[in-house]
Amino acid sequence: MQYGSRPLSFRSHRSRSNPYWILVLLLLLVGSAFVLQALQKEEIRSPFLPTPYPTRTANSYALEGQTHFAAGNLNKAIDAYKEAARLDPTDPMLLVEQARIQTYSSAMLTTDAEKRDRLLEALEAITRARDLSPEDSTVRAVRAFVLDWLASPSLVGDEYTKYLVEAEQEAVRALQLDNQNTLALVYYAEILIDQLKLTQAQQFIGQALQRNDESMDLHRVNAFILENYGDYAGAIEEYKRAAAITPNLTSLYISIGVNYRQIKRYDEALEYFTKAVTINEQLGIRDPIPYLAIGKTYSQTGDFFAAGLNVRKALLYNPTNADVYGSLGVIYFKARNYETAILALKCTVRGCSAEESCAVRNRGEACSEAENAQSAAVEGLPLSSSTVVYYFTYASALAGMHRPYNDYCQEAMQVMSEVRSGFSQDTTILSIIEPSEQICESFGYSRLN
Secondary structure (H helix, E strand, C coil): CCCCCCCCCCCCCCCCCCHHHHHHHHHHHHHHHHHHHHHHCCCCCCCCCCCCCCCCCHHHHHHHHHHHHHHCCHHHHHHHHHHHHHHCCCCHHHHHHHHHHHHHHHHHCCCHHHHHHHHHHHHHHHHHHHHHCCCCHHHHHHHHHHHHHHCCHHHHHHHHHHHHHHHHHHHHHHHHHCCCCHHHHHHHHHHHHHCCCHHHHHHHHHHHHHCCCCCHHHHHHHHHHHHHCCCHHHHHHHHHHHHHHCCCCHHHHHHHHHHHHHCCCHHHHHHHHHHHHHHHHHHCCCCCHHHHHHHHHHHHHCCHHHHHHHHHHHHHHCCCCHHHHHHHHHHHHHCCCHHHHHHHHHHHHCCECHHHHHHHHCCCCCCCHHHHHHCCCECCCCCCCCCHHHHHHHHHHHHHCCCCCCCHHHHHHHHHHHHHHHCCCCHHHHHHHHHHHHHHHHCCCCCCC
16 A cells, blocks of 8 residues: 555665764864863953952052051041051061050050050060061161050069060160161150150150151150250140141140140130041041030130039040049049049049949939949959059048048948059058048048058
């Protein structure tokens, strides 16, 4: 049987292979293999990946640090130099700048612990720089500068002489490496002031001034020397020259204000403290120090209301800072507001609870539960040369407010015993606490030592 004209066939009919198509397929396979290999080696990028951005260099962070320092934002300057040093750990100058700014910034901290920690960070950075470049005069000079600022009994206790000796050795070494290094002369002069060698300090700063090498540190240290001689007017002019070179370094305006206060030109003092406040506000920096300086100035003029107002503003910026509570307590004491002075000074000397610290900030009135919940406890400060004023003022307030029902003299005698032990050779401090001891002795309390 046939269906149509062609016979039935059970064979499969295959079309012949096209050699051109085979060639195209082979080329695609080979090309794909090359592309895949290039992607794996990151020689080419997928079009679907995000656009790459250039990686920042150490130099860009260093420039950022310079900009922040010029603007007066030292914390951001420090962060930028830290990042620069991380990216290029072989460049000692990045560590030099970091350490120098860290040292300046310690002047803007209020407690001994904060200052010590910041200066130890600076010392660690500049020591790394010295290890990288031991024969660099500037590295040695800045290390001398850091060590000198750290060499304070209130910061390092009895070790301060060790740090001061090492600071002098570094300054001498810096000048041996380069006797034309003006910065080394300046920092050596600053060390000599702290060693009470004022004549030698004048000689070294005089050499630096003759070189007409204008720098902020040159005028800052010269001002410090004049200040130590009691030439406050001359110190003011030198601090102003330093501020003209570094116009946003607020510690310079604080120094100018302090010297105006020394010569009882209180309006000018307040003007320069306010400049520091303005710079900080423009940068969004919450720094209590200018407000403390303003408060102290108003306290000296007898305007205790304005004084307390400014110190409480400082507390808003740093509500757990025991040193600020001490400053407020001293103002209350001078204003004869002894009960509130006791509350504030207790926070400084012994520490206080969140509720107690809130009451101090609330002018001695108890806070609401919501306010207490947002408050924090305050840790007291150890006795030192910078905190002893809080201790003996606290004891005086307690003794003066002692009544048979409150036992204030028990705590007062304990505090004065600590002061006697810590300052047994300081006749001025001992003469301050003796009247308070006599008050408590009249109530039957005895000295503990």
